[in-house]
Amino acid sequence: MTAHIIRRLLLMLPNVALLTFLLFVSVASLLGSPSAMMLGQDASPEAIAELNAIYGFDRPVLVQYADWMTSALQGDFGRSFTTQQSVAEAVLPRIPITLELAFWSIVLAIAGATTINSIPVARRFIGSSASGLAIVGITVPNFMIGICLIYLFSVELRWLPTTGWVPWSDGVGAHLTHLIMPVVTLTAFYFGSFTLVYQAEYRAVSRELYIKVARAKGLSETRVSFRHILPNSMLPVITYAGLSLGQLVGGAVVTETVFSIPGIGRLFVESIGTRDFPVMLAIGMVIIVGVMLMNLIADLVYTAVNPQIRLG
Amino acid sequence: MVSSRLLLGLGIIVTIAGAGILAPLIAPHDPIRTGSVFLGLPTSENWLGTDDLGRDIFSRILYGTQTSLVIGFGAAIVATLIGVPIGLVGGYLRGKTDLVVVQMIDLFVALPGLVLALILTAMLGPSIPNLTLVLGFVMWPTMARLVRGQVLQIREAVFVEAARALGGRDSWIVYEHIWPNTIRIVSAQFAITVSFAIFTSASLSFLGLGVPPPTPDWGSMVREGFQFLALRPLMSIAPGAAVTFTILGFYLVGSSIER
Secondary structure, rough: HHHHHHHHHHHHHHHHHHHHHHHHHHHHHHHHHHHHHHHHOOOOOOHHHHHHHHHHHHHOOHHHHHHHHHHOOOOOOEEOOOOEEEEHHHHHHHHHHHHHHHHHHHHHHHHHHHHOOOOOOHHHHHHHHHHHHHHHHHHHOHHHHHHHHOOOOOOOOOOOOOOOOOHHHHHHHHHHHEEEEEHHHHHHHHHHHHHHHHHHHHHHOOOOOHHHHHHHOOOOHHHHHHHHHHHHHHHHHHHHHEEEEHHHHHHHHHHHOOOOOOHHHHHHHHHHHHHHHHHHHHHHHHHHOOOOHHHHHHHEEEEOOOOOOOOO | OOOHHHHHHHHHHHHHHHHHHHHHHOOOOOOOOOOOOOOOOOOOOOOOOEEOOOOOOOOOHHHHHHHHHOOOOOOOOHHHHHHHHHHHHHHHHHHHHHHHHHHHHHHHHHHHHHHHHHHHHHHHHHHHHHHHHHHHHHHHHHHHHHHHHHHHHHHOOHHHHHHHHHOOOOOHHHHHHHHHHHHHHHHHHHHHHHHHHHHHHHHHHHOOOOOOOOOOHHHHHHHHOOOOOOEEEEEEHHHHHHHHHHHHHHHHHHHHHHH
């Protein structure tokens, strides 16, 4: 198993290198000349050239990339153009916030989609409305869900705080009340797509012979559903969850913006707005590596829970 | 058999497209000209009220239809033009070509589409043609993957074997026998791509990095209205409902063709 994980990690390296290089080239071309941006419209060409030389923007892109990657691997992502703060210091504390948001959303979506769609009574009475709900989850944009939640629960009912983020250390209650709406917003899409995937697999599994046997033994419908069908219908949901992590990051970007959550998604949007080159690059890299690692983890979980797959 | 889901979806699309095409005729006001009543409540003059610059929200929503449909259809066409040939070639030729195709698709599918679109739009500059190209480019891998999967099945069918036995060239077999059998899945995915392109474009605009002002655009309208949510909820919820409704229409059509 360890050898397998190490091999998979090594296989990731060329992809990470390729993607970060493409990222670097896009960001570099996006700015044209960051020095011109920093100095403003009235800057003389000489002043721009001088600043280019100081920052090294006049060198070939490949050299700049190699340079950036070398320092990045040592944990040095440069300084923000706008705040002059160290990029690593600006980005690192925000990562756990985005991770927490993503974690609860995925857990809630998987747990919700599999349990709700396994309850026999619910399946009989709301079978079709559950897929209706799934379609709503898939098609309503996150910002719309977020805005409607804020309007209903913060503006009208005044039950929950509008926006912002309170860390665990400042109170568990406040942390949770600030967490509820963003997590629900981010969960909706995944709940929807997981429901569709799970329902399809559930139908396929319930036609299996061993399910007939379980029923013939006189087991209750609930027991058949939760003990026999659910565990055997989980795999496609896990695979799908792994594949949709990229989209989860996109959802987090929007959700963090709606709820003013200081995660990496919001910082990323801000850095694009202000053309903050080093911050964009650092977050881009965190996202690329993060999504690939998560995909790998999803793959390993899949292998672990499915004994049919042998590691070769 | 025509499902009720397909009919509902088509109904929504026809309504939306009608509103977009007829916008110049039915819109009561100029969607861009600013007025003197700011953040006005709904009246018989301004059905959904006015925004912070005094523009008529209802007219802006009607014109916003055009923006969304142009970007949605444009992006789906781009995604189809890139994705279908790549999927056909990869699935039909298999071997090394297919390996390259699969590698490319896997690389893109794992990436966050929205984040990719954010970077590319910032790079090219936010405008409607650029957004269309970027969204099409972000969405082609899904199309290619579906087509490739379909071709892998079709190429083993007896009629393809017969065509090959007749001595047909590969290009002829793909064009005459394989491509027609992928049209169903391509049209389903086309509709779904339209819906997700509109979804993503609205998200980009909501983040302030999509369609630039003053073009009437639903995502930008939601963004502008969001700051006045407590005061004038309709200003953001009405355009948000329009975009949701449109996404739903195309998604329903796409998902019912698929089955």
